[in-house]
Amino acid sequence: MDNFRFYVPTDIRFGQDRLETELTGVLDTYGKNVLLVYGGGSIKKNGLYDQVTDLLNANGNTIVELSGVEPNPRIETVRKGVALCLEHHVDVILAVGGGSTIDCSKVIAAGFFSEEDPWEIVLGRRGYQGEALPIVTILTLAATGSEMNAGAVISNMATNQKLGVGGPAMMPKVSFLDPANTFTVPAYQTAAGSADILSHLFESYFNVTEGTDVQDFISEGLMRSVIKHCPIALKEPNNYDSRANLMWASSLALNGLTRGGKHGVWSCHAMEHELSAFYDITHGIGLAILTPRWMAYVLSEQTVDKFAQFAKNVWDITEADKMTAAKQGVQATYDYFKACGIPMTLPEVGIESEKFSEMAKQAVEHSTIKTDAFVPLAEKDVEAIYQACLTESTFI
Amino acid sequence: MDNFRFYVPTDIRFGQDRLETELTGVLDTYGKNVLLVYGGGSIKKNGLYDQVTDLLNANGNTIVELSGVEPNPRIETVRKGVALCLEHHVDVILAVGGGSTIDCSKVIAAGFFSEEDPWEIVLGRRGYQGEALPIVTILTLAATGSEMNAGAVISNMATNQKLGVGGPAMMPKVSFLDPANTFTVPAYQTAAGSADILSHLFESYFNVTEGTDVQDFISEGLMRSVIKHCPIALKEPNNYDSRANLMWASSLALNGLTRGGKHGVWSCHAMEHELSAFYDITHGIGLAILTPRWMAYVLSEQTVDKFAQFAKNVWDITEADKMTAAKQGVQATYDYFKACGIPMTLPEVGIESEKFSEMAKQAVEHSTIKTDAFVPLAEKDVEAIYQACLTESTFI
The missing domain is CATH 1.20.1090.10 (Dehydroquinate synthase-like - alpha domain)
Known part of the structure; x- marks a missing residue:
């Protein structure tokens, strides 16, 4: 066996009916301005979008939305997210979706602290040692594991590149894993x-x-x-x-x-x-x-x-x-x-x-x-x- | 499956030859005054005591020692440890040993912040929500798992009681797991x-x-x-x-x-x-x-x-x-x-x-x-x- 470090401080909240009582408390740890990141809109069909925005509105959060994250998330979407975070002084990113949404959020979170284009962060691969905005996730697809690790994969269709990137600060702080949120996955x-x-x-x-x-x-x-x-x-x-x-x-x-x-x-x-x-x-x-x-x-x-x-x-x-x-x-x-x-x-x-x-x-x-x-x-x-x-x- | 929370932020440093380059850096995060807790002296025989104290002395740490922690650690030893921490303004506890040493350290860590006798903390069982001194462990026995959880078991021979106690703050911050440190276990x-x-x-x-x-x-x-x-x-x-x-x-x-x-x-x-x-x-x-x-x-x-x-x-x-x-x-x-x-x-x-x-x-x-x-x-x-x-x- 090789030497290794195992340090996975993501706080997993597993199970049903937790958002109502726990979500806003978790987000308030970091601040009131939330970037809500999601994909193609399945969360609008299954009611999760309404549940989350209702909770955040009742809690007095400012919600900035980044929707339409692609199944293989693209660098253009990351750039959009970084711009939104800077413009609206976002305190915390709430990723509601599967691995793509969470991966995209991770690089946005890091990009917020970088003066370079976010693609430069991706080109740095697994070596990102900088800061990142805190990320909270609500998982809707059992697949990538991104909800409990520090990695992300971002695509650049202009260069036909799909590259892994990561660093300790990109690990989600809290991930809500409610299996019922995957009932509607086709x-x-x-x-x-x-x-x-x-x-x-x-x-x-x-x-x-x-x-x-x-x-x-x-x-x-x-x-x-x-x-x-x-x-x-x-x-x-x-x-x-x-x-x-x-x-x-x-x-x-x-x-x-x-x-x-x-x-x-x-x-x-x-x-x-x-x-x-x-x-x-x-x-x-x-x-x-x-x-x-x-x-x-x-x-x-x-x-x-x-x-x-x-x-x-x-x-x-x-x-x-x-x-x-x-x-x-x-x-x-x-x-x-x-x-x-x-x-x-x-x-x-x-x-x-x-x-x-x-x-x-x-x-x-x-x-x-x-x-x-x-x-x-x-x-x-x-x-x-x-x-x-x-x-x-x-x-x- | 029931709802559950999984939050295990102990930073595991697994493998050989890590103390030399990592131990003092980890301890310095918390301060210079270290309570060194250990058991019956096996670490003096196998060289680990010398290695650790040499590293800490070279790093300018103040070492306060609590030795002789029992295989089933007793409340009297916890009391001694709390008194030492208070007297010497200890910043961090370094537990070198197996589960008994780590368990004892956990309740000392909590006892430092309590005005009551530490046995009262034990009687509170798994519900301890207070603060605790940071704990770093160097594991020398594969057994209890105490190096990566928030629980401890303390004995009170006066009352024939052996009770589990625990709370989030008692979880070790960093645990060094070097299998070679268990070669001498009988x-x-x-x-x-x-x-x-x-x-x-x-x-x-x-x-x-x-x-x-x-x-x-x-x-x-x-x-x-x-x-x-x-x-x-x-x-x-x-x-x-x-x-x-x-x-x-x-x-x-x-x-x-x-x-x-x-x-x-x-x-x-x-x-x-x-x-x-x-x-x-x-x-x-x-x-x-x-x-x-x-x-x-x-x-x-x-x-x-x-x-x-x-x-x-x-x-x-x-x-x-x-x-x-x-x-x-x-x-x-x-x-x-x-x-x-x-x-x-x-x-x-x-x-x-x-x-x-x-x-x-x-x-x-x-x-x-x-x-x-x-x-x-x-x-x-x-x-x-x-x-x-x-x-x-x-x-x-």
């Missing part, structure tokens, strides 16, 4: 969000660091939770406990718990970020499509032990031969995503092969997967994995 | 500490709340980590990775991760606290002795599902009949503790039956196990469980 987004959670777990699980059973066994437990509860939530969108398990899993999958003590970089996210950057597809869907092909591509005598462990502990595969078990685990992962209604080829989401080499080049350039991944990936490897996503696959 | 204490970790997991796992798979699957993963690594650490005391897995498991087993979202009270701790209060035995040993007997006592058609899940997911028991599997799980737990070298009957630790009824009475009075436990326990039940600990047991 099936497709529920599946995509679950695939995103699983991918966060896979990325740190398939890793070269030795002696990390605590992290890995926790990760297997979180995987099993998601694998069990996503199908239930798809059939019964108002199943509170299944929504609760997905929501809490989303936060724990990416707050350092399964990652601390390990080194190396993620593989599928590096490859998927290029799909989203070039084609603006749903992040979790891209991950679900890539993951089983990546697994099959990197499975070898060198990696078979971890894949066999995965097959046994996550998928209950009892096959004794390790390589056979490992392949069955990959197949189970693929079949699972498919059963959740996820389109499992790139052409189904509008991506053909013409930009594969360009995207593969960027995937390698924008990351260190060529040297630091579980199995190092060069451009030709990434391109081969993209190629494998053109048609349906079987792995056993 | 086998018996390693086994007792591991039993304590497992008991924390069992207590929240066997619980009546529905829909808590995330908590339960994480708990199973932590159990498997401890079950795997304690025997390795017993054979190879300097095995870094096994010590690391035990240490990180100890913190995660009792920081709310496996408990949040559940209601009800713990059973074995309530029963064990009386053993320690009357006989001053090692806490983890008492828990190991009681646990399998308690499991067997509460196993029934009503509880068999959870015990069968435990048998399958923790002990890899594949037996299809649930009751048979459940019993095998209990047996596996008993056999495991025995194989770790733990004396598995009460007479082996000097406890005969003469005070069983008095202790059973207190166990019920000092807790709410009669109404709120996984399976409610009245005095006669507690006494029967104590009785079952008089001789070796088999469960299948």
Whole structure:
């Protein structure tokens, strides 16, 4: 196990009916001027927007709104948010939405204290050490884990870049996690969000660091939770406990718990970020499509032990031969995503092969997967994995 | 799943060789006057005392020492610590040791701000809402989890009371977790500490709340980590990775991760606290002795599902009949503790039956196990469980 720091001071308020009694008290800690950030308006349909603005108005808050945050949040929206914060002397950002809304809010929060364009902050990647406005979140989608960590991903369509950025001050101060706020998430987004959670777990699980059973066994437990509860939530969108398990899993999958003590970089996210950057597809869907092909591509005598462990502990595969078990685990992962209604080829989401080499080049350039991944990936490897996503696959 | 709050702002610095570069910087955040709290002197033998005092002296700290904290820390020692803090205007408490040293430090930290006797704080139990001096810990034993939570247990031998106390301000600010600092922990204490970790997991796992798979699957993963690594650490005391897995498991087993979202009270701790209060035995040993007997006592058609899940997911028991599997799980737990070298009957630790009824009475009075436990326990039940600990047991 490597040395690591685990410091996650986000105050999680998990459960039903907390906003009424807790939200304004939390916001008042920071001030009265609130930037309310949200996405495409689903919170107007399900009543959450009205609930929040009613509470804030009754509390005498000044509400400044930034709506229309994109599913892959763009730097232009961040710039708009920073300008609003400066103009209206915002004290605290209230992000109501999923990972995109929270990510956008994080970079706005940092941008408020910077004299440079916010894209410069993004280009600084994970090294942001400056201040940020306090962020409070009300989560409406179980997926990215942004509600309990210090990272964000911002897209720049002008340069076809989608980059991770982060720093301690960007971690939300308080996050309200009410599973009932995800009852109205459509099936497709529920599946995509679950695939995103699983991918966060896979990325740190398939890793070269030795002696990390605590992290890995926790990760297997979180995987099993998601694998069990996503199908239930798809059939019964108002199943509170299944929504609760997905929501809490989303936060724990990416707050350092399964990652601390390990080194190396993620593989599928590096490859998927290029799909989203070039084609603006749903992040979790891209991950679900890539993951089983990546697994099959990197499975070898060198990696078979971890894949066999995965097959046994996550998928209950009892096959004794390790390589056979490992392949069955990959197949189970693929079949699972498919059963959740996820389109499992790139052409189904509008991506053909013409930009594969360009995207593969960027995937390698924008990351260190060529040297630091579980199995190092060069451009030709990434391109081969993209190629494998053109048609349906079987792995056993 | 119940509503819960998860707010664990302890800054964990996990790994080797961090004190040299990080300790004084952390302490300087709070001030120069340090109360150094430790136990029986093992840190003088293994060099940790010298390392810490050298660093603090070179940094110009004033060190006030409180040594000799008991394995079950006593209120008299807390009183001494409070007096030292007041007399020397202590800014920060540095607890170097295991759970006892940290627990003692927590109540000293709170006592500093109280005009009452510290036992009054303990009698206030988990409701302490006052201030506390900042606490920094250097952990030397993987067991109680006190390094990453807000609770403490203090004994009053004059009244035969051993009570839990806690409040947000008592949570350590920073905890240094270096697995190498546990290399010198003797086998018996390693086994007792591991039993304590497992008991924390069992207590929240066997619980009546529905829909808590995330908590339960994480708990199973932590159990498997401890079950795997304690025997390795017993054979190879300097095995870094096994010590690391035990240490990180100890913190995660009792920081709310496996408990949040559940209601009800713990059973074995309530029963064990009386053993320690009357006989001053090692806490983890008492828990190991009681646990399998308690499991067997509460196993029934009503509880068999959870015990069968435990048998399958923790002990890899594949037996299809649930009751048979459940019993095998209990047996596996008993056999495991025995194989770790733990004396598995009460007479082996000097406890005969003469005070069983008095202790059973207190166990019920000092807790709410009669109404709120996984399976409610009245005095006669507690006494029967104590009785079952008089001789070796088999469960299948």
